[in-house]
Amino acid sequence: xxxxxxxxxxxxxxxxxxxxxxxxxxxxxxxxxxxxxxxxxxxxxxxxxxxxxxxxxxxxxxxxxxxxxxxxxxxxxxxxxxxxxxxxxxxxxxxxxxxxxxxxxxxxxxxxxxxxxxxxxxxxxxxxxxxxxxxxxxxxxxxxxxxxxxxxxxxxxxxxxxxxxxxxxxxxxxxxx
Amino acid sequence: xxxxxxxxxxxxxxxxxxxxxxxxxxxxxxxxxxxxxxxxxxxxxxxxxxxxxxxxxxxxxxxxxxxxxxxxxxxxxxxxxxxxxxxxxxxxxxxxxxxxxxxxxxxxxxxxxxxxxxxxxxxxxxxxxxxxxxxxxxxxxxxxxxxxxxxxxxxxxxxxxxxxxxxx
Numbered sequence: 001x002x003x004x005x006x007x008x009x010x011x012x013x014x015x016x017x018x019x020x021x022x023x024x025x026x027x028x029x030x031x032x033x034x035x036x037x038x039x040x041x042x043x044x045x046x047x048x049x050x051x052x053x054x055x056x057x058x059x060x061x062x063x064x065x066x067x068x069x070x071x072x073x074x075x076x077x078x079x080x081x082x083x084x085x086x087x088x089x090x091x092x093x094x095x096x097x098x099x100x101x102x103x104x105x106x107x108x109x110x111x112x113x114x115x116x117x118x119x120x121x122x123x124x125x126x127x128x129x130x131x132x133x134x135x136x137x138x139x140x141x142x143x144x145x146x147x148x149x150x151x152x153x154x155x156x157x158x159x160x161x162x163x164x165x166x167x168x169x170x171x172x173x174x175x176x177x
Numbered sequence: 178x179x180x181x182x183x184x185x186x187x188x189x190x191x192x193x194x195x196x197x198x199x200x201x202x203x204x205x206x207x208x209x210x211x212x213x214x215x216x217x218x219x220x221x222x223x224x225x226x227x228x229x230x231x232x233x234x235x236x237x238x239x240x241x242x243x244x245x246x247x248x249x250x251x252x253x254x255x256x257x258x259x260x261x262x263x264x265x266x267x268x269x270x271x272x273x274x275x276x277x278x279x280x281x282x283x284x285x286x287x288x289x290x291x292x293x294x295x296x297x298x299x300x301x302x303x304x305x306x307x308x309x310x311x312x313x314x315x316x317x318x319x320x321x322x323x324x325x326x327x328x329x330x331x332x333x334x335x336x337x338x339x340x341x342x343x344x345x
Contacts, residue, residue: 073224075208075244098209100226141210148243150207153180160230161194176182176234 001043003110003121007033009067009103010040016054027062028052033106033126037064047125069101077142078105079132084113085123092127096139102129182234184213187241189259191268194231197222199272201235201263203250206243214244218251219260237262 010032016025030047034040041064045056080095095112099105106129113119134146156174164172182188188204192215202217208226215232216224224247239257241250254260263269281289311317 073214075206075214100208100214145207145209149185150243151183151185153183154229154234155180 001034001039001121003107004035007035007103007107007110008040009033009069009106010037011063011065011067012040012044012061013063014044014048014059014061016052016059031067031129033103033129037066040064069103072100075100076105077132077134077137078102079130079137080106080109080126081128082109082113083125083127084117084119086117086119094138096132096137096142098142098145102131105129182236184229184234185238186243186245187239187253189235189237189239189263190215190227190232191235192222192227192232195227197225197227198231201259202227202232203239203241203254205241205245205250216247216250218247219254235263235266235268 011029012032013027013029015027016022018025028048028051030044032040032043032047034043041056041061044061044064045059048059049055075098078097078099080097081092082095083090083092095109097105097108097112099108106126109126110121110124113124114121134143137143137146154176157176158174162172184204184207186203186205190202190204190213192198192200192202197217200217200222201220202215202222204213205216205224206214208214211230212226212228213232214224215222215227237257237259239253239259241253245253308317
C-alpha cells in the first residue's frame, strides 16, 4: 500500500463464497485504514488471507463503508498498536498520537514510522487503534499537552510561506514578541 | 526580551496561509507541537486545526477556558470587541492599504501620482520660504552649543597638577 494523502477509515465485511458443502459462511469484519475504497478492499484480502483459508477469488466483499469521524472538533489521544518489518526483523510497537480524528492519527503514524524508522507503508500492519484517555497515555510527548493552562511563545519564526525578497541587504526578523 | 504573545486558549491569531488566510481566529486548544485547534465564529473560521506556521499571533487576547464550545467563544469575542479592536489596529490598516493599492487601476494610479505631486509641491514651497527666511537672517544652521559636560574628576585633578607644575 502507498499511504497517499490522508487515510480514511473503512469498515469492510467479507465472507467466503458459499458452496454446495457450505451453504452459509461466516462474515468477517475488519477496520481498514486506506487512501481509498479500492485499496481498502485489497488490504482486507491481504489480512484475511493471513488469517483464514480464503482469498479474493474464493470470497466476496459483502459491504464496504467509509466511517466518518464522530467528533472531528474534539482533540483526542490515540494509542496505535502496530507491527512492522525493519531491515533486520519484524517488531511490535505501541505509539501514541494526538489528533482530531482516528484516520488523522493513523496517517500521522505512517508518516512518523517512515521518518523515524524508514518503514514503508507496505511493511506496516496496524493491529489496533484505540482512543486513550489522558490519564492512561504513556508517552511524555503526548502528556506534555495535558495541561489546562497550556501557554508557550513561538520564539523563532522560520520556515513559513515567505513574502521576503530573494536578495536583501539585511537578515530577516525571526522574533515577534 | 520577555515574550508578550503566547499560544494559549483565548489568544487571537491572524491566519496567514491556507484556506482561511486573511481571517482572524482564536486558539481554543493545542493539539500538538505543530497545530492548534482554532475557532472564529465571528470571522468565518470553522472549528479546525491550523498549524502554528500558518498563523501569526496578535496582541489581542480574551479570557477563554480551553476547549470551550463555539457559542462561548462567540460570546467572549463579542464581549471583548475583538473585531472592532482589530479594525482599529495599524496591522489591519496596513492590510487594507496593501489590498487597495493592489486593486488600483491605471487611472487611479494617475490620480494618486497627481495628488502626491500637489502635496509635495505645497511642502516644497513652504520649505523654500523657511529656508530663504533663515538664510537672510543668518540662521541657516543652528547656533553652536557650548559643551555643558561636567568635568571628569580624573582630568580635573590632572589639569590642576599640570597647572601647579606649570606655575612652579
